[in-house]
Amino acid sequence: MKIGNRKTVNLKKILTISSLMILLSTTFIMHYENKILTYIYLPLELLSIIYLTKGNFRKIKHSKYMLFIMAMELAVLIPTIIEKRLSYSYGCMLIVEMFLVLYILNNTQLGLQKIIADLSNALSALWIIDIISVVLRLIMNNYSNSEFGFVGHKNNHAFLFVLVIGFKVMSNILTGKKIVDKKIRIIAIICIGIEFVVGSTSGAFTIITIVLLCFLMTKGKLNVLNLTNMFIGELVLNYILIFAISKSKIIQDILNLMGRGVGMTGRGVMWRYALELIGKHPLRGYGHAQPVIVWNMTAGDYMQNHCHNFFLNLVLSGGLIYFVLFIGFVLVVAKKIKDNGNSPVHKVLAYTIACYILLGTSEIIVTVVPVLFPLLTLGFYSKNIIRAGFISYEDNKRNPVRTRGSMVTYQESKEKTGCCKVGSKALCRD
Numbered sequence: 001m002k003i004g005n006r007k008t009v010n011l012k013k014i015l016t017i018s019s020l021m022i023l024l025s026t027t028f029i030m031h032y033e034n035k036i037l038t039y040i041y042l043p044l045e046l047l048s049i050i051y052l053t054k055g056n057f058r059k060i061k062h063s064k065y066m067l068f069i070m071a072m073e074l075a076v077l078i079p080t081i082i083e084k085r086l087s088y089s090y091g092c093m094l095i096v097e098m099f100l101v102l103y104i105l106n107n108t109q110l111g112l113q114k115i116i117a118d119l120s121n122a123l124s125a126l127w128i129i130d131i132i133s134v135v136l137r138l139i140m141n142n143y144s145n146s147e148f149g150f151v152g153h154k155n156n157h158a159f160l161f162v163l164v165i166g167f168k169v170m171s172n173i174l175t176g177k178k179i180v181d182k183k184i185r186i187i188a189i190i191c192i193g194i195e196f197v198v199g200s201t202s203g204a205f206t207i208i209t210i211v212l213l214c215f216l217m218t219k220g221k222l223n224v225l226n227l228t229n230m231f232i233g234e235l236v237l238n239y240i241l242i243f244a245i246s247k248s249k250i251i252q253d254i255l256n257l258m259g260r261g262v263g264m265t266g267r268g269v270m271w272r273y274a275l276e277l278i279g280k281h282p283l284r285g286y287g288h289a290q291p292v293i294v295w296n297m298t299a300g301d302y303m304q305n306h307c308h309n310f311f312l313n314l315v316l317s318g319g320l321i322y323f324v325l326f327i328g329f330v331l332v333v334a335k336k337i338k339d340n341g342n343s344p345v346h347k348v349l350a351y352t353i354a355c356y357i358l359l360g361t362s363e364i365i366v367t368v369v370p371v372l373f374p375l376l377t378l379g380f381y382s383k384n385i386i387r388a389g390f391i392s393y394e395d396n397k398r399n400p401v402r403t404r405g406s407m408v409t410y411q412e413s414k415e416k417t418g419c420c421k422v423g424s425k426a427l428c429r430d
Contacts, residue, residue, distance in 0.1 A: 016052065024122055024370065026041070026092055026096045038088075045096060046095075053103075072318075072326070076287055083287045087289070096370040097371075100373075111385065112378060123167055127160060130150040130157065154198035159363075161194075165188060165207065168183070174345060192207050202362050213351045217347050223342075226334065226338050227350035237361060238310075274313075285315065285316060310357060356375065
């Protein structure tokens with residue numbers, strides 16, 4: 001390859017990853033007290049979208065799926081408008097989420113492994129920025145619950161950390177590297193340490209869970225575990241916590257051991273109040289960022305724009321119909337992942353989705369999270385992850401150029417022929 005061509009490829013890669021970084025930092029940047037950073041985000045967001053689409057906005061593949069996602073968004077957008085809570089930050093997040101779904105859909109034909117690699121690089125870069133910002137704030141003793149590093153609120157770190165680890169492991173699998181390598185172990189240790197520093201027990205627990213799941217998978221210990229039974233388990237867990245927490249001594253003992261207490265630092269009160277609000281408008285919901293009032297003996301009344309529980313927040317924001325549709329959607333995604341193969345990359349994708357939702361048991365996942373629907377879209381179209389041709393770590397050590405089956409990875413095929421072979425069909429990039 002000529003030097004000029006190599007520089008062009010590297011520049012395109014840098015611009016692609018930078019654009020994805022901007023789009024993935026939507027919820028993070030909205031927490032900053034510096035309003036200049038907040039209001040320059042929308043222009044940067046639009047420039048990133050223009051670059052990633054190359055200005056071609058007419059190209060929409062898998063339109064039926066896209067219409068379903070749009071309908072899901074409208075279920076929250078309409079009550080948000082009715083309740084007069086349409087905001088700048090909500091608009092920015094909505095644009096990003098819809099675009100990332102569209103971006104994945106328009107790249108399914110060539111295989112989703114490049115999308116996974118690009119997202120992994122972008123998330124890793126955001127992770128580095130976040131860790132540096134956390135360390136600097138700790139050194140300067142200049143932090144608060146809502147301003148704790150680049151991602152803003154201290155509870156947001158774990159969501160980024162789970163995504164970083166999940167996508168890094170998937171990227172390792174697709175490039176023939178060791179699944180849980182030294183880099184991932186270092187990242188996990190740093191993430192767990194940060195979670196303990198910011199006081200997020202659930203965050204530390206979830207990070208340990210995803211790393212442990214990935215490690216046990218390499219030992220062939222988790223063949224029966226899939227997204228379906230993990231998600232159903234999360235539904236049961238949330239039901240127990242919300243409706244039976246005060247009746248179970250075992251749960252109370254576990255929570256006391258975690259330093260949470262039966263009230264889970266005010267979450268129990270928020271959940272009861274959220275249920276009261278849901279009872280008043282069970283079908284329509286209240287839209288994005290419904291205020292939930294919590295009484296605190298020290299601070300008095302204060303406002304939260306969520307109820308610190310993902311499943312309750314689904315009903316609170318979009319109503320019971322929206323909740324049922326979302327549950328059904330996740331179960332369909334789970335079946336798609338299971339049916340599309342039992343490969344390591346599909347398993348890790350399932351673990352990433354499950355752990356991301358698991359964090360919503362007690363932490364903040366607001367109605368629009370720019371990564372949630374794109375993450376589920378990867379699961380829905382997981383058949384397009386080229387899985388028979390990636391080289392395992394063990395095979396790569398024995399024979400670096402050996403491939404198996406009728407498919408090869410996009411990266412290897414691109415280097416050799418400029419094309420990516422999917423089954424018997426060759427797909428080439430311009």
